[in-house]
Amino acid sequence: MQRHRQAKWDDAESEGHEPLLSEKDLTRYELQDTYLPDELTRESIKLPSLSEPEIARHYTRLSQMNYGVDSGPYPLGSCTMKYNPKFTEDIAALPSASVHLDRPSETAQGTLQIYYELQEYLGEIGGMSAVTLQPPAGAAGELTGILVAKAYHEYNGEAAQRNEIIVPSSAHGTNFASAAMAGYDIVELPADEDGRVDLDVLSAAVGESTAALMLTNPNTLGLFEREIEEIADLVHEAGGLLYYDGANLNALLGRARPGDMGFDIMHYNVHKTFATPHGGGGPGAGPIGVREGLDKFLPNPHVRKEEGEYVLTTPEESIGKVHGGMGNWLVLLKTHAYISRLGDSGLSDTSAKAVLNANYLASQLELDVPFEPFHHEFVASAGEKDAADFAKKMLDYGVHPPTTKWPDIVDEALMTEPTEAESKTTLDRLAEAFNAVLDQSDDAIEAAPNETTAKRIDQTQAARDPVLSWHQISD
Ligand SMILES: *Cc1c(COP(=O)(O)O)cnc(C)c1O
Numbered sequence: 001m002q003r004h005r006q007a008k009w010d011d012a013e014s015e016g017h018e019p020l021l022s023e024k025d026l027t028r029y030e031l032q033d034t035y036l037p038d039e040l041t042r043e044s045i046k047l048p049s050l051s052e053p054e055i056a057r058h059y060t061r062l063s064q065m066n067y068g069v070d071s072g073p074y075p076l077g078s079c080t081m082k083y084n085p086k087f088t089e090d091i092a093a094l095p096s097a098s099v100h101l102d103r104p105s106e107t108a109q110g111t112l113q114i115y116y117e118l119q120e121y122l123g124e125i126g127g128m129s130a131v132t133l134q135p136p137a138g139a140a141g142e143l144t145g146i147l148v149a150k151a152y153h154e155y156n157g158e159a160a161q162r163n164e165i166i167v168p169s170s171a172h173g174t175n176f177a178s179a180a181m182a183g184y185d186i187v188e189l190p191a192d193e194d195g196r197v198d199l200d201v202l203s204a205a206v207g208e209s210t211a212a213l214m215l216t217n218p219n220t221l222g223l224f225e226r227e228i229e230e231i232a233d234l235v236h237e238a239g240g241l242l243y244y245d246g247a248n249l250n251a252l253l254g255r256a257r258p259g260d261m262g263f264d265i266m267h268y269n270v271h272k273t274f275a276t277p278h279g280g281g282g283p284g285a286g287p288i289g290v291r292e293g294l295d296k297f298l299p300n301p302h303v304r305k306e307e308g309e310y311v312l313t314t315p316e317e318s319i320g321k322v323h324g325g326m327g328n329w330l331v332l333l334k335t336h337a338y339i340s341r342l343g344d345s346g347l348s349d350t351s352a353k354a355v356l357n358a359n360y361l362a363s364q365l366e367l368d369v370p371f372e373p374f375h376h377e378f379v380a381s382a383g384e385k386d387a388a389d390f391a392k393k394m395l396d397y398g399v400h401p402p403t404t405k406w407p408d409i410v411d412e413a414l415m416t417e418p419t420e421a422e423s424k425t426t427l428d429r430l431a432e433a434f435n436a437v438l439d440q441s442d443d444a445i446e447a448a449p450n451e452t453t454a455k456r457i458d459q460t461q462a463a464r465d466p467v468l469s470w471h472q473i474s475d
Pocket residue numbers: 078079137138139140171172174175216245247248269284286
């Protein structure tokens with residue numbers, strides 16, 4: 001069994017934590033007069049005065065007190081926390097990658113070519129006819145996609161009547177939030193006993209007020225919706241649109257395309273499927289694709305190729321801008337680099353290994369996995385144990401735990417997605433950690449984690465009295 005001790009840097013001075021830079025040697029600097037009004041400026045400011053080694057050590061220490069995908073496996077189900085290859089960072093760091101947003105398109109043809117090619121790649125991967133790269137995250141992509149659906153219904157004079165969006169009860173919280181933000185009423189769809197969409201329940205839910213059905217496939221249990229074509233027909237016959245939540249695209253990459261299944265609009269979570277880093281708050285990218293006929297509603301501007309030139313165009317019935325510039329360029333550049341490096345065979349290899357790894361890991365666990373056959377992720381049950389405590393104890397074995405307590409169709413859910421990036425040795429270690437927690441007493445898991453730098457936080461206190469920013473107490 002792997003032993004794990006996270007770095008601790010507690011000398012008397014720092015009282016058990018690495019001090020913030022703003023708590024280290026501060027020097028007061030006088031500021032010069034500016035053109036800004038006096039009430040907006042100060043006369044002096046205190047800043048840390050530190051040498052380069054002190055700063056480098058500060059950040060290195062912080063990274064050692066933390067856990068990331070560069071320190072070990074990170075099997076958060078639905079989040080697809082795959083390893084982010086470093087060559088994409090090298091490409092994003094090239095001097096030629098820094099292009100000003102407002103540069104005229106004649107002088108930024110190379111940049112526009114990358115945008116255009118990425119639109120084409122994503123369109124091909126998803127089976128979509130046109131793609132916009134603007135939305136800054138998956139959730140922002142959902143909102144953009146639902147605004148496109150709304151624009152489509154408005155164009156057809158049906159917007160007032162179609163005021164409902166159907167969302168399966170096991171869907172990600174962002175689906176409900178995006179539909180609500182776009183002004184829709186939400187109809188929640190319970191799963192059938194196999195964990196999938198029940199066609200009879202869906203038939204009863206769709207109708208003249210349906211604007212769209214939002215679905216992910218494979219779903220949050222990792223199960224493929226086998227009746228996806230029937231689902232698409234039901235929604236389309238009722239005049240609604242079918243929206244694909246692309247968070248689970250890693251399971252299908254290079255093998256099956258949402259567009260071919262009948263989806264009309266989809267988003268891509270590039271930080272999941274295409275290994276651009278999960279932003280820790282951003283920046284991210286959540287491009288959306290649409291089927292033929294919906295491209296005229298896409299955000300403005302949209303990159304097209306006309307007579308060999310890349311140009312910025314405004315789609316005829318555009319919903320407008322959803323982000324500054326063309327989206328988060330460096331994230332999109334990393335996506336382009338990742339897709340180009342892997343190519344067709346690399347992408348389809350990804351999905352094969354993601355599914356194989358999830359199935360191998362599950363086969364090594366002494367936990368119940370109620371819904372099968374799953375693809376790139378599975379939901380195990382912690383049984384009699386509390387899933388959140390279970391997860392905290394896993395930290396003591398030097399691995400990151402899975403997503404917990406969601407979807408709630410599985411009791412004490414441990415939603416697990418190892419990703420294609422992990423080796424058999426790593427998967428075996430992960431399985432050992434899961435199984436070791438099963439053997440622990442409730443008292444032991446309630447006291448965990450013991451080996452990490454940060455101990456268990458008081459969640460009630462954190463919710464009721466959150467400390468969200470650091471303020472210097474004395475001058
Ligand atoms: C991650 C996720 C989202 C939201 O995507 P973000 O890029 O995190 O905004 C939506 N749906 C599912 C199923 C997800 O896993």
